[in-house]
Amino acid sequence: GEDVEQSLFLSVREGDSSVINCTYTDSSSTYLYWYKQEPGAGLQLLTYIFSNMDMKQDQRLTVLLNKKDKHLSLRIADTQTGDSAIYFCAESRGSGGSYIPTFGRGTSLIVHP
Amino acid sequence: DAGITQSPRHKVTETGTPVTLRCHQTENHRYMYWYRQDPGHGLRLIHYSYGVKDTDKGEVSDGYSVSRSKTEDFLLTLESATSSQTSVYFCAIREGYNQPQHFGDGTRLSIL
Numbered sequence: 001g002e003d004v005e006q007s008l009f010l011s012v013r014e015g016d017s018s019v020i021n022c023t024y025t026d027s028s029s030t031y032l033y034w035y036k037q038e039p040g041a042g043l044q045l046l047t048y049i050f051s052n053m054d055m056k057q058d059q060r061l062t063v064l065l066n067k068k069d070k071h072l073s074l075r076i077a078d079t080q081t082g083d084s085a086i087y088f089c090a091e092s093r094g095s096g097g098s099y100i101p102t103f104g105r106g107t108s109l110i111v112h113p
Numbered sequence: 114d115a116g117i118t119q120s121p122r123h124k125v126t127e128t129g130t131p132v133t134l135r136c137h138q139t140e141n142h143r144y145m146y147w148y149r150q151d152p153g154h155g156l157r158l159i160h161y162s163y164g165v166k167d168t169d170k171g172e173v174s175d176g177y178s179v180s181r182s183k184t185e186d187f188l189l190t191l192e193s194a195t196s197s198q199t200s201v202y203f204c205a206i207r208e209g210y211n212q213p214q215h216f217g218d219g220t221r222l223s224i225l
Contacts, residue, residue: 048213
């Protein structure tokens, strides 16, 4: 069945780059998403990438997709303490109908001053 | 931000009582979802809706029911709450199948 895997924790120093990794198993995945969840809040969509793209950049965020290895990564440049949160990777298949995305369990990013 | 309002934001109730959570959207999106989030389990889908009066079960639907009588509201009901249903509940909406979901701020439910 489908599965999305993420490491549970990542600790970085303020000003460094953070790289959060995600692997998925469904080769028919069409859209891949990154969400951010701050304490006590809902999931906020950060960015997403279509499966025919290799890379997408949005300010400090860079998403890399390796379809062959089914690997997705989110790079945050110049990480700030405000980036401390849980980051979720999610994948979906653009097959219409009800569309049920599959989420990873989230990576807790801890940024040290 | 997507126009999603969940109510109540916090609730404490006793085992065996009925509980209804409301998700209200102002985006006129077709698809709506209810998730629960628990430590160690991530997000788990409870029920979803793909139109007015069109709903289906997710992976953890036992003990929950839903209703959607109009586009903007999706209600989640715990008919007889149990302590295992203590959780944070999130509503999400989506415009179309190739669009991302947008989430509400959640309802923290404690069942004693």
